[in-house]
Amino acid sequence: MSKNYRGKALWKLPSRSRGTCPVCKATRIKLLYTLLTENGTKLTVCKRCQQKKVSI
Ligand SMILES: [Zn+2]
Known part of the structure; x- marks a missing residue:
């Protein structure tokens, strides 16, 4: 279970863990943090956004 966010583990995730960040709108970035x-x-x-406080 180590290195969940690195290497080939990413490729098992939907769209290989890449997408558009809903907070900063960066495209094709790795979305790895909840x-x-x-609310x-x-x-x-x-x-970059994992520390932010968001209200959506
Ligand atoms: Zn972001």
Whole structure:
């Protein structure tokens, strides 16, 4: 279970874990982090956004 976010483990994920970050709108970025928004919704975001506080 180590290195879940690196290497070939990514390729098992839907769209190989790449997509558009819902927070910063960066395209084709790796979305690997779950962010809990202020109203309880979980978003999958890129690493730049994992610390952000979002209310969507
Ligand atoms: Zn982002």
